[in-house]
Each structure stands twice: as C-alpha cells, then as structure tokens.
Amino acid sequence: MGIKSFLSKPLAAYTASQQKKWIKNAVQTQHNWREKIVQKAGQTVFGMDHKFRDISTYEDFKQAVPVNDYEGIKPYVEQILEGKDDILWPGKPLYFAKTSGTTSGVKYIPISRDSIGNHIGSAKNALLNYIHETGNSRFLDHKLIFLSGSPEMTMQGGVHTGRLSGISNHHVPGYLKTNQLPSYETNCIDDWEEKLEKIIDETIDQPMSLISGIPPWVQMYFDRIQQRTGKQIKDVFPDFDLFVYGGVNFEPYRAKLFESIGKKIDSIELYPASEGFIAYQDKFESEGLLMLLNDGIFYEFIPAEEYFDENPTRLTIEDVELNKNYALIINSNAGLWGYSIGDTVKFVSLDPYRIIVSGRIKHFISAFGEHVIGEEVEKAMKYACELHPEVEIVEFTVAPMVTPKEGLPYHEWLIEFASEPNNMRVFAKDLDDKLVKQNVYYKDLIVGSILRPLVVNSLRRNSFIDYMKSIGKLGGQNKVPRLSNDRKIADQLYQINA
Numbered sequence: 056m057g058i059k060s061f062l063s064k065p066l067a068a069y070t071a072s073q074q075k076k077w078i079k080n081a082v083q084t085q086h087n088w089r090e091k092i093v094q095k096a097g098q099t100v101f102g103m104d105h106k107f108r109d110i111s112t113y114e115d116f117k118q119a120v121p122v123n124d125y126e127g128i129k130p131y132v133e134q135i136l137e138g139k140d141d142i143l144w145p146g147k148p149l150y151f152a153k154t155s156g157t158t159s160g161v162k163y164i165p166i167s168r169d170s171i172g173n174h175i176g177s178a179k180n181a182l183l184n185y186i187h188e189t190g191n192s193r194f195l196d197h198k199l200i201f202l203s204g205s206p207e208m209t210m211q212g213g214v215h216t217g218r219l220s221g222i223s224n225h226h227v228p229g230y231l232k233t234n235q236l237p238s239y240e241t242n243c244i245d246d247w248e249e250k251l252e253k254i255i256d257e258t259i260d261q262p263m264s265l266i267s268g269i270p271p272w273v274q275m276y277f278d279r280i281q282q283r284t285g286k287q288i289k290d291v292f293p294d295f296d297l298f299v300y301g302g303v304n305f306e307p308y309r310a311k312l313f314e315s316i317g318k319k320i321d322s323i324e325l326y327p328a329s330e331g332f333i334a335y336q337d338k339f340e341s342e343g344l345l346m347l348l349n350d351g352i353f354y355e356f357i358p359a360e361e362y363f364d365e366n367p368t369r370l371t372i373e374d375v376e377l378n379k380n381y382a383l384i385i386n387s388n389a390g391l392w393g394y395s396i397g398d399t400v401k402f403v404s405l406d407p408y409r410i411i412v413s414g415r416i417k418h419f420i421s422a423f424g425e426h427v428i429g430e431e432v433e434k435a436m437k438y439a440c441e442l443h444p445e446v447e448i449v450e451f452t453v454a455p456m457v458t459p460k461e462g463l464p465y466h467e468w469l470i471e472f473a474s475e476p477n478n479m480r481v482f483a484k485d486l487d488d489k490l491v492k493q494n495v496y497y498k499d500l501i502v503g504s505i506l507r508p509l510v511v512n513s514l515r516r517n518s519f520i521d522y523m524k525s526i527g528k529l530g531g532q533n534k535v536p537r538l539s540n541d542r543k544i545a546d547q548l549y550q551i552n553a
Contacts, residue, residue, distance in 0.1 A: 056198035059230060067187040070180050074337070077349035080405045082267055082373040089116060089353040092388050095169075100142045101131055101392060116370050125162045128394065132163050136212035143390025144169070148206075151327035153214040163211060164329040170389035173350040174219070177332035184337050185297075185323050194264035194297045200236045200254070201227075202268030202276060205243050219329045224469040236261060237518065241282065247272075247530025255279055261290040270308040270528050271450060275520065277315040282325040283487075285511065289315030301325035303534050304412070304429075306437045310528035311447040312471050326412060330385050330396045334410055343402075343409030351388035359399050359428075362416055375402050380428070382416050399428070408443035418536050420466060422455035425497040425507055427466070427490065429537045442485050447473035450476040450519040453538040454545035456510070466490075469548055471514045483511040484491040497514065514552055521551045 058541045079223030086356035093110050097103040104121045120309035121127065134142045165175065186192045203220030210216065212361035224242060227235055237254045244250035259280060266273060277288050284291055298312075298320055309326065313319060326334040326344050332351050334344035348354070354372060361367035365407065375381065380401050385394045397417060400410040421427070432453050440446050450470040456467045487508040491498045498505040523529040525547065536544060 057320075059234075060192040060196040063183065063186050063192045063195055066184040067192070070183040071187040071493065073438055074184065074345075076151065081408055082346045083354060085350050085372045086113075086164055087222070088349070089113065089386070090353065092351070092353060092386060095388070096390065096392075099144060099390070100134065100139075101128075101390070104229075107394070113371060114358070120386070122367070122369065122393045122395060122444070124354075124395050125395070126175050128391070131390075132165070135165065136163065136203075136464060143392070144388065147212075148214050148389070150222050151211055151214050152219040153216050154219075154329050161544065162329075163216065164392070165214075165389050167389045170224070170331065170351055172331050173347075173387075174223060174327065177335065177347055177350060178223070178327070179228065181299075181323055181325055181337075182337035184335070185321070185339075188320065188337070188339060190298070191321065192517070193294075195231075197234065197262040197264035197294045198258070199231060199234045200258055200263060200267065201252070201266040202266075202272055203242065204530075205245060206239065231447075236263075247524075251279060253303050255283065259283070259291065261292075262294045264294045265299060266292075266295060266298045269302040269304070269534060270300050270305055270312060270520075271534070273298070273300070273317075274312055274315065276434050277312070279407070281309060283316065288315055289317040296320050298322040299325065301327055304433045304537075306433060307440075307448045307451065308385060310440065311449070314447070324417055326410075328396055328398070330391055330394060331387055331389070333383070337409075340438035341404070341409070343404055343411050346372075346408045346410050346467075349410065353386040353426040355386070356394070356400075357384060357395075358382075359416065360393075362447060369526075372408060375405070375408075377402050377405060380413050380430075383444065399430075415536070420453060420455050420538050422457050422540060423464070423500050425494060425500055425506075426451075427494055427538065428495055430467075431490060431493045432538055434493060435486045438489040439482055440487040441483050443476045445474055446476045446482065449473050449516070450535055452535055452544055452548075453509075454542050455540065456542075463504065463505045467545060468509055468511045468546055469514055470511055471516065471518050478512060479513070483509060486511065506545055514548060518548055518551055522548055525551065 089541050097107040110119055112117050130160050131142050140147055143165060144167045149168045149171055150166040151163040152166055154162045154164060169252045188233050203224055204218035205410050206221040206224040208215045208217035237257045241250060241253040241257060244253060247258050280291055288295060324336040324344060332347060334346045339344035356370045357367045359382055363367060378401060380399045383396055383398050383400050385396055397415050399411045399413045399416055403409050403411055419426055451464055451468060451470040457464050491501055501508060519535055522531060
C-alpha cells in the first residue's frame with residue numbers, strides 16, 4: 056500500500072462521518088442554506104431587485120424569486136460581462152462555465168469563490184466515500200485519467216471563462232496531480248480525434264488505475280486502444296479497477312464497455328453540472344445517487360407535468376414523494392436564483408434523499424400527446440437488450456415520424472449497433488412492449504391506432520461520432536440527446552448515412 060492510499064483511509068472515514076451528520080438533518084440543512092444565501096446576496100443587484108431584505112419564509116422566497124431559465128438571468132449575466140460587480144452574488148464570479156444552449160446560444164454560468172468548493176470538493180468526497188465504503192484505495196497509487204474538455208480559458212468581463220471540465224482540471228488536488236494524465240498540453244488540444252490519439256500515446260504504457268469520463272467517449276478511447284493493440288483493456292491496463300462516470304445513463308453503454316474491458320470493475324456515478332455538483336453514488340448495492348444538500352445549494356422541485364403551467368407548484372426537499380418526476384430548480388451561492396437546469400429527477404429514497412436523473416424537461420416526444428420521456432426509452436432499451444444478449448449498443452436516439460410515406464405515424468429509433476439483434480423485428484417489438492407498459496398515453500395511441508408500433512432503423516458505424524463532429528461537439532462533456540420532439544437530429548443522421 057502506497058503512502059497516498061494509506062493516508063486516504065482516515066480522511067475517508069472523516070468525510071463519511073461528516074456526511075452522516077447532515078443526512079440526519081437534511082430538511083433543516085436545506086432551510087439553513089436558503090437563509091444563508093438570501094442574506095449574503097441581499098445587497099446584490101438581483102437581491103435588491105427582488106427585495107431579498109423582505110424574505111423571511113419560503114413562501115416569501117417563492118413570491119420574490121421567479122422560476123427561470125438562462126434567458127431569465129441573462130440580463131444580469133450581461134452586466135457581469137460588462138465588468139460590473141455585485142450583480143448575482145457579491146463581487147465578481149471566480150469563473151464562468153461556458154456552455155452552449157439550444158435557444159440561448161452560448162451560456163455563461165457563474166461559479167463563485169463560495170461555490171467552487173461544491174464542484175471540486177464533491178468530486179473528491181465521492182472518491183473518499185467510495186474508499187470508506189469499499190476499503191479500496193489502491194487506485195491512488197497509480198495513474199488516473201480524466202477525459203475532459205480543454206483547460207484553456209479566455210477572459211470575459213474580467214472573469215476566467217472555460218468549460219466546466221477544463222475549470223475542474225485546474226483544481227485537481229496537488230496529491231493527485233503527479234498521478235494525473237494526460238498532460239496539460241494534450242488536454243488543450245481542441246480537435247477531439249487528434250486529442251484522443253495523443254491521450255493514447257501518453258497512457259498506453261502507463262499503470263492506469265482510474266479512468267473517468269462520459270461513457271460514449273470513454274468507449275471511443277477503449278475502441279482506439281483495442282485497434283492499436285488487439286488486446287482487451289484489462290490486458291493493456293492490468294491495474295485498472297475503478298471507472299468514474301456521469302452525464303448520461305450508463306445502462307445502454309454498460310455491456311459494451313465491460314466487454315471492452317474484459318472484466319468487472321467498480322464504478323462510481325456522479326451528477327455534476329455547470330450549475331452545481333448535485334449528487335453522487337454513495338452506496339454500491341442501492342439504487343440512486345445521494346443528493347448533496349449541504350453544499351451551498353437550496354433546491355426546489357416542480358412536478359414535471361406542471362412545469363409549463365403558468366403557476367406550477369414549487370416544493371422543498373421535505374415535500375417530495377417517491378417515484379415522481381420533478382424538474383430540478385437551483386438557488387446557489389454562485390448567484391443562480393430559481394434556475395431550472397433542464398433536468399428531471401426522481402426520488403428512489405427519502406432517507407437519505409437519493410435520486411436518479413430521469414431525463415431532460417425539454418427532451419421528450421409528444422407529437423401526439425404521448426409525452427414519452429428519456430427514462431422510459433432508456434428502460435425500454437435496457438429491457439430489450441436483456442432479452443437479446445447478443446445485442447451491443449453504441450448509441451441511439453428517438454424521433455417522431457409524423458408524416459410517413461405510407462401507414463400510420465410512429466416513433467423511429469435510430470440505433471448504431473456494435474452487434475445487431477438476431478431478429479430485428481422481435482427486438483423492436485420488445486422495445487415497444489416495454490414502452491407500452493410504462494406510458495399509458497403511448498399505449499392508448501397504439502391501441503387506438505393513432506400510432507403504429509415503433510420502428511428501428513440501424514445506422515452505420517460511427518454515425519453518431521460523425522454527427523457530433525458535424526455540429527462541433529465531438530468529445531469532452533458533450534452528449535447526444537436521447538430523444539427529441541422533432542426530426543432535426545434524425546434528418547442530420549440520415550444525411551450522414553447517405
């Protein structure tokens with residue numbers, strides 16, 4: 056056992072004990088954070104505009120702070136970009152996390168000196184929690200890789216600006232820096248395919264123990280290594296025993312990823328976002344991710360079916376129910392107020408509060424009133440793949456076909472297979488059967504002959520890589536939308552496959 060591995064054990068025990076304390080008082084912890092952040096932001100432009108000085112209860116807070124998306128805070132962000140202080144949070148942001156939205160173009164999400172610990176400390180605590188739960192700390196003695204965006208930054212309004220993964224790269228703890236790969240120079244390469252080849256050059260002969268990244272891009276890394284070596288990953292990296300991931304549901308990628316590795320290894324799921332680090336996997340035999348309720352964020356929850364109503368219900372953590380979809384709303388010590396991050400979550404435990412990410416509030420298919428969501432198509436895919444063990448999925452997306460050349464409309468599943476089903480017709484039926492069981496509105500449309508059963512169309516290899524490349528989002532933290540209510544993605548995929 057190396058010195059890092061040895062010293063991590065008492066730190067992990069301390070982290071776990073501190074976690075237990077706030078878990079026992081989760082509801083009060085959340086109310087405390089609401090009071091703290093409202094008080095601290097009272098003299099900001101946003102705080103004065105919304106009369107924070109008059110807020111004493113949650114009812115006051117709801118009356119004062121509207122639910123909004125980026126467009127709602129954009130006028131305040133623009134003031135920061137002009138160089139002004141004390142706009143959304145005291146002082147200037149430490150960073151802007153730069154993201155791209157579908158309606159707002161480039162978005163600048165503030166990260167403050169107060170909130171940076173949420174992003175960095177939560178990732179560290181996820182690893183320490185894993186060490187405490189499993190006793191495994193060996194990975195700290197070998198090489199670690201974080202497949203991320205470029206750490207290079209620009210200045211916007213006097214604020215360092217870059218991708219969240221790149222910002223996080225600047226805050227990797229010193230004791231892990233000597234273990235970290237790839238090099239800074241390689242991480243700064245913008246072209247993902249060029250960067251990937253350089254990453255392989257730097258890692259292929261190293262004792263890699265921990266690999267972290269979004270599953271489809273990690274799979275691409277593994278595929279390229281196998282092309283070079285003809286070996287499974289376990290034979291290239293015999294010390295590799297921990298995979299850390301987030302950003303997408305792992306289930307569609309699990310079978311192929313572990314086949315590439317060639318052995319079962321431990322994994323930790325994280326739920327980071329530019330707006331805050333929201334949850335991580337704290338138990339490895341239980342479903343769901345522990346919601347981080349003591350990290351500078353006051354959460355609200357809107358029942359997903361009410362999200363687009365004029366006056367939707369807003370709930371605190373004490374009011375949520377099991378197995379119900381909620382739109383996630385954030386108020387934080389970064390200066391985000393009533394901010395909808397676009398995700399829906401579902402609670403699978405209330406003691407402690409554990410969630411799964413069930414989808415995106417704007418990623419759904421409801422061309423006929425069916426409102427099929429991401430969680431439902433993910434579960435249908437998992438079910439069908441279990442019934443057809445020969446199947447390996449690279450990537451997929453779902454779109455409505457409203458005006459087919461003949462016959463009834465349908466949902467089209469565009470799938471890139473690493474290994475196709477022996478019987479595509481039966482595979483499609485199994486997908487459809489599971490979707491019918493999950494969504495009563497979809498079932499009614501099928502039974503009522505408004506829709507016909509879904510159609511699966513197989514795409515050539517690398518279709519999704521070529522699609523992401525075509526829109527400038529190959530690699531890093533970018534991901535393919537699982538489903539959409541129009542055919543923009545589907546049509547572009549067909550153009551690529553032409």
